Amino acid sequence: MPDLFSPFTLKDITLRNRIVMSPMTMYNSVDGKLDDYHVSYLGARAAGGFALVFGEQMAITPDGRTTTSCAGLWSDDQIEGHARICAIVKRMGAVPAIQLGHTGRKGSEVPPHKATNAEGTWKQLPPDDLDGWTCVAPSAVPYGGGGHIYPVHELSVDEIKGLHRAYADAARRALDAGYEWLEMHYAHGYLGASFFSPLANRRTDAYGGSVENRMRFHLEALDAVREVWPEKYPLTMRLGCDDLHPDGTQFEDSLLAVRAMKDHGLDLADLSLGFNTDEMTNPPFGEVGFMVGRANRVRREVGIPVAASWNLGVPQNADRVIREELIDLVFLGRPALSNPHWPIWAAMELGHNDPFHLVQDDWAWWLRNFRGHAPSIGWPTAAAEVAAHERPAPQRRVA
Numbered sequence: 001m002p003d004l005f006s007p008f009t010l011k012d013i014t015l016r017n018r019i020v021m022s023p024m025t026m027y028n029s030v031d032g033k034l035d036d037y038h039v040s041y042l043g044a045r046a047a048g049g050f051a052l053v054f055g056e057q058m059a060i061t062p063d064g065r066t067t068t069s070c071a072g073l074w075s076d077d078q079i080e081g082h083a084r085i086c087a088i089v090k091r092m093g094a095v096p097a098i099q100l101g102h103t104g105r106k107g108s109e110v111p112p113h114k115a116t117n118a119e120g121t122w123k124q125l126p127p128d129d130l131d132g133w134t135c136v137a138p139s140a141v142p143y144g145g146g147g148h149i150y151p152v153h154e155l156s157v158d159e160i161k162g163l164h165r166a167y168a169d170a171a172r173r174a175l176d177a178g179y180e181w182l183e184m185h186y187a188h189g190y191l192g193a194s195f196f197s198p199l200a201n202r203r204t205d206a207y208g209g210s211v212e213n214r215m216r217f218h219l220e221a222l223d224a225v226r227e228v229w230p231e232k233y234p235l236t237m238r239l240g241c242d243d244l245h246p247d248g249t250q251f252e253d254s255l256l257a258v259r260a261m262k263d264h265g266l267d268l269a270d271l272s273l274g275f276n277t278d279e280m281t282n283p284p285f286g287e288v289g290f291m292v293g294r295a296n297r298v299r300r301e302v303g304i305p306v307a308a309s310w311n312l313g314v315p316q317n318a319d320r321v322i323r324e325e326l327i328d329l330v331f332l333g334r335p336a337l338s339n340p341h342w343p344i345w346a347a348m349e350l351g352h353n354d355p356f357h358l359v360q361d362d363w364a365w366w367l368r369n370f371r372g373h374a375p376s377i378g379w380p381t382a383a384a385e386v387a388a389h390e391r392p393a394p395q396r397r398v399a
């Protein structure tokens with residue numbers, strides 16, 4: 001039976017455990033590039049024991065960003081920053097992963113921490129603002145929620161084909177940079193999610209209407225990427241598999257879509273919500289692991305490895321969903337933000353016999369062997385261990 005610390009192999013890549021740093025947009029780029037900020041932030045998570053480390057959704061075109069301070073990989077001069085990330089993540093023993101995406105009708109925003117609107121988040125800028133642009137979408141239907149009211153441009157078929165080429169070009173650059181895992185972002189109300197959802201996609205051509213047509217964008221993008229992305233590396237996707245709205249994406253359709261994507265070379269499905277509307281029925285945001293049930297159905301019914309995020313940051317919960325073989329990988333968003341050493345903390349909490357196997361050998365040597373008063377070394381320590389060390393042990397000589 002696997003547990004949270006069991007290795008996981010997909011294609012030619014073996015992860016050292018099941019803990020993934022989930023993609024998170026950081027709003028800290030100039031001209032879409034990655035720099036010291038990202039090296040330090042992502043390097044720290046790799047050093048902290050995460051097995052697979054994602055940066056943020058990397059835009060395949062400039063207008064595929066959320067804000068003008070978001071990162072991308074639409075140009076060769078952005079490769080260098082990505083290569084630095086891949087190098088530090090590998091040096092710290094983790095696998096570097098990239099999420100490619102396009103924000104569609106949820107672009108042209110203000111970074112949430114800088115928004116001054118009443119909602120405090122997701123404020124959209126008008127197309128004529130210096131930091132704004134006209135968003136693109138399957139149909140000329142603005143998102144609507146959170147002030148997303150500006151007109152959007154309906155993509156022509158030629159423009160859709162151009163975006164598929166942009167996916168492939170970004171994938172080729174990702175390979176040059178040194179990434180070993182590629183996830184397509186088809187969730188959270190961005191372009192892929194909006195092609196899949198009848199709330200956003202009102203097209204009457206080959207890209208709209210039936211579920212087969214609404215998943216055409218995804219399959220063609222996957223095919224384009226698979227042509228340049230080697231078979232030895234995992235190609236995965238995050239799907240907005242449910243809009244929690246009677247007229248939006250339905251989970252049963254998502255089962256069909258994942259099955260079709262598997263036939264097109266998909267190696268793992270990471271299940272999340274559609275977020276194509278603010279008007280969700282009974283949003284489950286307070287529930288532990290609320291995507292796990294749907295992910296498990298995909299695992300069983302489609303027969304493909306799966307991952308999920310959402311409220312899995314309590315170590316016992318993360319461990320349980322792996323032990324019960326409900327999902328294969330646990331994606332952590334906010335826990336990775338708040339604690340770069342979450343995996344080590346989890347190992348301590350779960351009573352792992354060697355939590356320091358998760359850090360670099362040189363640090364691990366000191367932490368295992370030079371522990372006179374173990375509770376003082378700076379890692380979370382179980383209460384029982386603190387009690388056992390009430391009196392400091394004699395110091396060892398430092399070599």
Ligand SMILES: Cc1cc2nc3c(=O)[nH]c(=O)nc-3n(C[C@H](O)[C@H](O)[C@H](O)COP(=O)(O)O)c2cc1C
Binds near residue numbers: 057187188238331335
């Ligand atoms: C600051 C922040 C930025 C995020 N940006 C992305 C993103 O770029 N791509 C994505 O797929 N999900 C993004 N997410 C969602 C997370 O990857 C994750 O799915 C979500 O936070 C739920 O996991 P959690 O409960 O462990 O936080 C973001 C979440 C946060 C908190």
